[in-house]
Amino acid sequence: MKKESSLDEGKAFCEKPVDFIKELRSTPIKEHGVIDLLGIAAFFLVITPLLSTHRITDFMIFCIFAMSFDLLYGYMGRLSFGHLLFLGTGAYCSGLFIKYISGNPLLAILVGIAVAGLLGMLLGLIVVRTTGACFALINLAFNHIGFFLVLSPLRKITRGEDGFGVSVSKLGFLNFNSGAIMFGFVLLCLLLVFYFLKRLTSSPYGIMIRSIKEDETRVRFLGYNTYLYKWLTFVLAGAIAGLAGGLTALNYHYVNPNVMDVNSNVGVVFACLIGGAGNLYGALIGGVTYMIISNFLPLYIHRWEMFLGLSLLIITFRFRKGVWGYIQSSIEYFIRRKSFFRSV
Amino acid sequence: MIEIKNLDVAYGYAKVLQDISLKIETGQMAFIIGRNGAGKTTLLKTIIGLLKPKKGSITYQGDEISNLSPEELYRKGLRYVAQEKKVFGNLTVRENIEIAAYASQEPIDRALDKVMSLYPKLKDFLKTKAGQLSGGQRQILLVGRALVGEPKLLLVDEPTQGLAAIVIEDIVNILSGLKERVSAVIVEQNLAMVNRLADRVHILKEGKVVGEIIDQSEISNTQGLEEYL
Numbered sequence: 001m002k003k004e005s006s007l008d009e010g011k012a013f014c015e016k017p018v019d020f021i022k023e024l025r026s027t028p029i030k031e032h033g034v035i036d037l038l039g040i041a042a043f044f045l046v047i048t049p050l051l052s053t054h055r056i057t058d059f060m061i062f063c064i065f066a067m068s069f070d071l072l073y074g075y076m077g078r079l080s081f082g083h084l085l086f087l088g089t090g091a092y093c094s095g096l097f098i099k100y101i102s103g104n105p106l107l108a109i110l111v112g113i114a115v116a117g118l119l120g121m122l123l124g125l126i127v128v129r130t131t132g133a134c135f136a137l138i139n140l141a142f143n144h145i146g147f148f149l150v151l152s153p154l155r156k157i158t159r160g161e162d163g164f165g166v167s168v169s170k171l172g173f174l175n176f177n178s179g180a181i182m183f184g185f186v187l188l189c190l191l192l193v194f195y196f197l198k199r200l201t202s203s204p205y206g207i208m209i210r211s212i213k214e215d216e217t218r219v220r221f222l223g224y225n226t227y228l229y230k231w232l233t234f235v236l237a238g239a240i241a242g243l244a245g246g247l248t249a250l251n252y253h254y255v256n257p258n259v260m261d262v263n264s265n266v267g268v269v270f271a272c273l274i275g276g277a278g279n280l281y282g283a284l285i286g287g288v289t290y291m292i293i294s295n296f297l298p299l300y301i302h303r304w305e306m307f308l309g310l311s312l313l314i315i316t317f318r319f320r321k322g323v324w325g326y327i328q329s330s331i332e333y334f335i336r337r338k339s340f341f342r343s344v
Numbered sequence: 345m346i347e348i349k350n351l352d353v354a355y356g357y358a359k360v361l362q363d364i365s366l367k368i369e370t371g372q373m374a375f376i377i378g379r380n381g382a383g384k385t386t387l388l389k390t391i392i393g394l395l396k397p398k399k400g401s402i403t404y405q406g407d408e409i410s411n412l413s414p415e416e417l418y419r420k421g422l423r424y425v426a427q428e429k430k431v432f433g434n435l436t437v438r439e440n441i442e443i444a445a446y447a448s449q450e451p452i453d454r455a456l457d458k459v460m461s462l463y464p465k466l467k468d469f470l471k472t473k474a475g476q477l478s479g480g481q482r483q484i485l486l487v488g489r490a491l492v493g494e495p496k497l498l499l500v501d502e503p504t505q506g507l508a509a510i511v512i513e514d515i516v517n518i519l520s521g522l523k524e525r526v527s528a529v530i531v532e533q534n535l536a537m538v539n540r541l542a543d544r545v546h547i548l549k550e551g552k553v554v555g556e557i558i559d560q561s562e563i564s565n566t567q568g569l570e571e572y573l
Contacts, residue, residue: 207446213434217394
């Protein structure tokens with residue numbers, strides 16, 4: 001009888017992926033790099049004087065988006081060509097909330113996250129049943145639908161390609177129209193997302209989605225309902241992208257269809273590849289690198305996108321693990337070398 | 345424990361298994377032998393739910409299981425160790441064991457002890473990525489991982505294929521230690537192993553069961569079995 005109950009508990013665990021929250025709580029905090037958070041904060045604070053506050057805020061928002069994409073692609077192995085749909089949804093919903101309902105920026109961001117998450121829940125029911133090219137293209141198709149919805153059928157609300165302005169009201173002493181306040185708030189969001197994802201990906205849930213990336217059939221042989229895990233990851237990635245969208249609307253005080261332009265999806269794919277997919281540090285490095293390239297290269301090279309193509313070729317042939325993967329391999333190599341010489 | 349009746353399996357129009365019937369009792373270690381292409385792996389894949397039969401039934405502890413998914417079969421206590429020695433290469437050895445422990449709600453320490461007791465050398469590799477292990481170590485890890493939780497029936501496909509003699513000995517010893525603790529259906533071409541471990545042998549030829557040996561003296565006669573390989 002005891003064996004039966006143990007099997008039943010196993011069944012419950014496999015069918016309720018939300019149980020990972022219990023596992024998350026039980027993992028010691030120091031294992032999840034509070035020092036890393038300080039390092040990331042210090043990095044963005046140090047580079048701010050070199051560029052403008054607004055620009056660095058934009059960089060950090062893109063990093064949040066890149067981390068959400070990395071959860072889907074780097075950790076779970078599902079490449080999406082339409083992840084910008086969720087960022088756009090977050091941006092539009094936050095913006096429309098401010099325009100038509102309330103100027104409260106925090107509520108607007110929550111609405112952006114919630115609607116993007118809900119959209120992820122709905123689309124995820126269909127999308128996560130597919131893999132490979134099919135997954136990428138179905139996402140692209142939904143992104144196209146979203147883009148044309150805001151452009152044309154919903155133009156009375158969204159004002160079509162002209163877009164609309166977003167002006168937030170003060171929240172006590174917090175004035176989100178101030179660049180410094182916005183910078184601080186986005187930095188806080190970035191650190192929270194990093195911390196959450198860091199804990200999530202090193203929990204049993206993280207092991208699970210990395211295993212799904214390697215071989216989903218074998219994970220099913222271990223008794224897991226992989227569909228639920230994939231769906232949950234899709235929803236989480238969508239909700240975090242929605243947060244990035246809401247922050248984009250607040251940072252630019254303006255929303256137009258460019259926020260979900262399908263062609264811009266290449267940016268986040270590039271960021272993850274250059275930084276190193278399947279690693280949050282990689283997503284951060286890639287995010288910052290891509291933003292530097294896309295912000296500054298056009299000043300010197302007219303068709304700067306060509307440089308992106310060339311870089312992708314170099315990454316594919318020479319640095320498949322990306323910058324962070326290359327750094328990791330080099331460190332491992334030197335440690336091995338050092339221990340070898342010690343033993344000799 | 346498990347009974348297969350009049351099972352037909354086909355890949356498209358090509359029939360691979362025809363009218364297969366066999367029965368394995370609790371605690372037995374049954375071996376399936378036969379030449380390449382006889383349908384041994386197909387039979388295991390059908391039992392574990394990867395292939396759907398065209399005809400026939402598979403009952404496990406009295407319940408029909410031919411329409412169950414791999415995860416449902418896992419919960420019933422069936423464990424499949426595939427031929428390709430595919431571990432989760434990018435996870436560490438420890439994580440490979442942990443993922444099985446979470447699935448069956450077995451405490452991680454107990455799961456680790458269980459696997460380490462099979463092959464204590466794995467302790468040195470706990471933090472190593474499983475993809476960096478040798479073929480033999482990977483096979484042992486897979487067998488060990490299948491034992492996490494409360495397995496009742498192991499389905500093992502060619503566990504000694506492509507392994508060095510010394511590693512085969514380790515695997516035979518491990519499987520031998522499992523006898524009577526867990527039932528098993530093992531596909532194997534290595535007759536020395538069959539000789540040492542089998543309680544019964546089913547011979548497959550061109551998708552049909554052409555023989556069933558339960559007499560130990562006949563199982564020990566490897567020369568007699570060789571003609572089916």
